[in-house]
Amino acid sequence: MTTRDSGMLDVGDGNLVHWEAGGDPGGTPALIVHGGPGAGSPPGTPRAFDPERFRVITFDQRGCGRSTPHASDPATDMSVNTAEHLLRDVELLREHLGVERWLLFGGSWGAALSLAYAERHPHRVLGLVLPAVWTMSRAEVDWLYRRGGAERLFPREWARFRDALPEHLRDGDPVAGYAALVEDPDPAVRAAAAVAWSAWEDAVLSREPHGAAAHYSDRDPDALLAFARICAHYAAHDGWLGDSVLRDAGKLAGIPGVMIHGRLDLSCPLSTAEALARAWPDAELVVVDDAGHRGSPAMGERVRAAITRFAGG
Numbered sequence: 001m002t003t004r005d006s007g008m009l010d011v012g013d014g015n016l017v018h019w020e021a022g023g024d025p026g027g028t029p030a031l032i033v034h035g036g037p038g039a040g041s042p043p044g045t046p047r048a049f050d051p052e053r054f055r056v057i058t059f060d061q062r063g064c065g066r067s068t069p070h071a072s073d074p075a076t077d078m079s080v081n082t083a084e085h086l087l088r089d090v091e092l093l094r095e096h097l098g099v100e101r102w103l104l105f106g107g108s109w110g111a112a113l114s115l116a117y118a119e120r121h122p123h124r125v126l127g128l129v130l131p132a133v134w135t136m137s138r139a140e141v142d143w144l145y146r147r148g149g150a151e152r153l154f155p156r157e158w159a160r161f162r163d164a165l166p167e168h169l170r171d172g173d174p175v176a177g178y179a180a181l182v183e184d185p186d187p188a189v190r191a192a193a194a195v196a197w198s199a200w201e202d203a204v205l206s207r208e209p210h211g212a213a214a215h216y217s218d219r220d221p222d223a224l225l226a227f228a229r230i231c232a233h234y235a236a237h238d239g240w241l242g243d244s245v246l247r248d249a250g251k252l253a254g255i256p257g258v259m260i261h262g263r264l265d266l267s268c269p270l271s272t273a274e275a276l277a278r279a280w281p282d283a284e285l286v287v288v289d290d291a292g293h294r295g296s297p298a299m300g301e302r303v304r305a306a307i308t309r310f311a312g313g
Contacts, residue, residue: 002051009096011062011089013080018066019059019093023051028126028311029099031090032058033106033114035132037239038230039216040065040223046105048304053311057102059093061086061113064226071226074183074190078233083116083240090117094124101125103310107132108268108293109239111259115276116241119251128257128283129306132265132293133273135246136239144267145175145235150204153266157203164196179236182229191221194228201231204266208292215294246272249279257283258306262291262299 002023008016020041030049034041041058049056062081063071070076090113094102103126104114111130118125134140143149151158162170169177181193198216205215216227234240257280261273270287277285286306291299 008068009059009089009093011085011092013077013085014069015062015080015085015089016068017059017062017089017093018068019057019097021055021057021097023049023054023056025055027052027054029055029057029097029102030307030310031094031102031104032056033090033104033110033117034058034061034065035106035108035110036064036227036231037061037109037234038064038071038227039109040227048300048307050308050311054103054307057093057097057099059089061230062089063230064223070222071229072222074185074187078183078229081230081233082237083113083234086113087117087120091121091124103127103129103307105129105307108134109136109234112136112239112241112245115245115249115252118255119245119248122251122255125255127255127310129260129303129310130257131260131295131299131303132268133259133261133276134268135243135272135276136234136241137243137246137272138238140268140272141175141235141238143269144204145200146173150266154203154207157200161196161200161203164192175232175235178228179232182225182232190225190229194221194225197228197232198224201267205293207266208262208264208294209290210292210294210296246275246279249276252280253282255282256309258286258309259283260286260288260299260302260306262293262295263287263289264292267293 004022006020060067106114165177288299
């Protein structure tokens with residue numbers, strides 16, 4: 001018999017984190033860790049998980065989705081929204097729900113946070129399934145948001161991203177520039193920065209074989225601003241993870257994992273997944289030739305197969 005439950009967990013610092021749990025209460029616990037940062041969790045149970053075999057748990061990270069306070073409110077304190085805070089929130093959620101050990105599932109930023117949690121709490125992790133590997137190292141942040149990386153593949157789109165900054169910020173670090181704009185007291189300035197940030201994210205995805213023209217931009221204004229504000233905040237600090245995820249990969253020893261990565265992923269280059277696979281001997285890397293960051297039908301099949309391995313684990 002499947003059930004569904006939800007609630008708001010007080011994680012401190014004035015933050016309430018929204019969570020949902022569905023599927024079989026006696027099934028394998030699986031935590032879905034959403035990306036972004038700041039994207040929020042889509043409603044419902046992901047189709048890749050069999051609700052008859054898994055207890056599927058989702059949550060909205062601080063400041064986004066249905067968690068409060070929302071980052072679209074300029075009064076929301078971003079100093080208490082860091083990777084360290086989110087890692088503590090995940091552990092509080094595990095304790096609140098009475099989970100002994102769980103499977104972690106996350107792509108992009110969700111992969112980075114899942115890996116960091118597993119390195120911090122290896123005895124609480126059954127395994128990891130990571131579609132689109134990202135560790136939010138400085139090199140990865142530079143590739144996506146600063147000069148010399150994806151900018152070379154999308155020069156026109158990059159020019160629009162750069163030129164949306166005030167002239168005095170265009171020759172500096174664009175991440176720092178946008179992090180400042182989304183904190184501007186003028187709501188029109190904040191809104192325009194959120195649109196420009198999301199347009200750049202979408203530009204990188206749009207050229208994929210199975211990409212979407214407005215994956216990030218097609219959100220209501222509050223969700224769009226929260227996404228851009230949180231994402232720029234994290235990118236400006238390399239997610240507070242730096243190179244630690246790859247450096248500490250030895251702590252994942254004994255934890256089984258499957259990384260499913262699209263060869264055509266322009267947001268999260270394959271080289272990171274390959275480096276992690278070399279440092280994490282208990283993990284398998286599956287490279288899908290026709291997939292980018294948004295995946296493909298073939299990638300979806302491999303994700304479902306990887307999840308099924310942990311049913312009943």
